[in-house]
Amino acid sequence: MYITNLALALLALPFAALSAPSSNGKPLIDIDARAAAATSTPTTLSSIQSADFNSLAAKMPQNCAVGTLSVPVAGSLAVPAGQAVSMVTVGRGVQNYTCTNGTYASAGALANLFDVSCLFSITAKTIDPAILSSLLPKLASKALSFPDAGKLPIAINHLFVATPNSAAPGISPEFALSNGSDKIIVSKLANTPAPTDPSANVPWLQLGAIAGQGSLAKSVFRVHTVGGQPPSSCTTEGESLSVNYASMYWFTK
Ligand SMILES: *[C@@H]1O[C@H](CO)[C@@H](O)[C@H](O)[C@H]1NC(C)=O
Ligand SMILES: *[C@@H]1O[C@H](CO)[C@@H](O)[C@H](O)[C@H]1NC(C)=O
Numbered sequence: 001m002y003i004t005n006l007a008l009a010l011l012a013l014p015f016a017a018l019s020a021p022s023s024n025g026k027p028l029i030d031i032d033a034r035a036a037a038a039t040s041t042p043t044t045l046s047s048i049q050s051a052d053f054n055s056l057a058a059k060m061p062q063n064c065a066v067g068t069l070s071v072p073v074a075g076s077l078a079v080p081a082g083q084a085v086s087m088v089t090v091g092r093g094v095q096n097y098t099c100t101n102g103t104y105a106s107a108g109a110l111a112n113l114f115d116v117s118c119l120f121s122i123t124a125k126t127i128d129p130a131i132l133s134s135l136l137p138k139l140a141s142k143a144l145s146f147p148d149a150g151k152l153p154i155a156i157n158h159l160f161v162a163t164p165n166s167a168a169p170g171i172s173p174e175f176a177l178s179n180g181s182d183k184i185i186v187s188k189l190a191n192t193p194a195p196t197d198p199s200a201n202v203p204w205l206q207l208g209a210i211a212g213q214g215s216l217a218k219s220v221f222r223v224h225t226v227g228g229q230p231p232s233s234c235t236t237e238g239e240s241l242s243v244n245y246a247s248m249y250w251f252t253k
């Protein structure tokens with residue numbers, strides 16, 4: 001009886017948290033799915049460095065607390081007083097441009113964001129979050145194409161929508177949970193050139209939630225950008241261009 005229950009429990013382990021009753025009604029084995037999944041997540045810097053982003057993201061546990069982490073900001077970016085980190089994600093997508101008077105003008109973006117909060121919370125005491133934050137977009141940039149074919153669990157869809165409550169035509173960034181339960185539309189509050197290779201890597205940004213457009217977060221920080229910058233000039237007026245990029249997106253509430 002004991003053997004049978006345990007064997008069944010072990011078979012079920014990868015699929016769900018479980019609580020198999022023993023003969024006296026007390027749980028024989030009671031394992032949190034998150035803890036079980038965490039054991040298969042690399043936890044040393046060298047193992048994360050050599051990991052493939054697809055396999056890292058595919059087995060990432062979800063819903064870990066990250067409120068004590070600090071956003072790795074630079075330049076004029078600053079976390080407003082009273083806000084704490086609510087989610088840490090890696091984005092992979094395209095920055096769009098339109099050729100306007102000889103240079104590429106920004107025309108929005110489209111990206112998939114993957115929740116890596118648990119990787120940060122699991123390693124909080126052993127790996128500097130700024131080092132991890134700088135590493136993950138490089139891994140994502142190397143491993144993923146866009147649109148992604150890997151069927152990774154997308155946490156947030158990043159796109160542009162018409163600017164709400166605005167008389168002037170324009171578009172604004174939106175971040176929407178892929179399960180549809182919340183979103184925010186944001187405006188740019190601060191930007192600073194990428195500290196490394198700013199002609200290739202798009203600027204770091206601080207985005208603030210527009211009131212009344214969802215409660216997913218109060219601020220979003222785009223940091224540790226990889227790629228996304230257009231060529232310095234263009235010749236075909238009106239031409240559209242999409243440039244691949246990856247980035248960290250830190251959410252605070
Ligand atoms: C392009 O440049 C011309 C000449 O400098 C200017 O008159 C025009 O407004 C510019 N167009 C745009 C879309 O910026
Ligand atoms: C950006 O370009 C992609 C195609 O590369 C397109 O699917 C997406 O809708 C564009 N987004 C915006 C805001 O222009």
Ligand SMILES: *[C@@H]1O[C@H](CO)[C@@H](O)[C@H](O)[C@H]1NC(C)=O
Nearest residue numbers: 062063115155177179180181
């Ligand atoms: C949607 O996803 C968020 C973030 O992972 C989670 O907190 C929330 O509970 C989910 N909502 C539903 C209805 O699944």
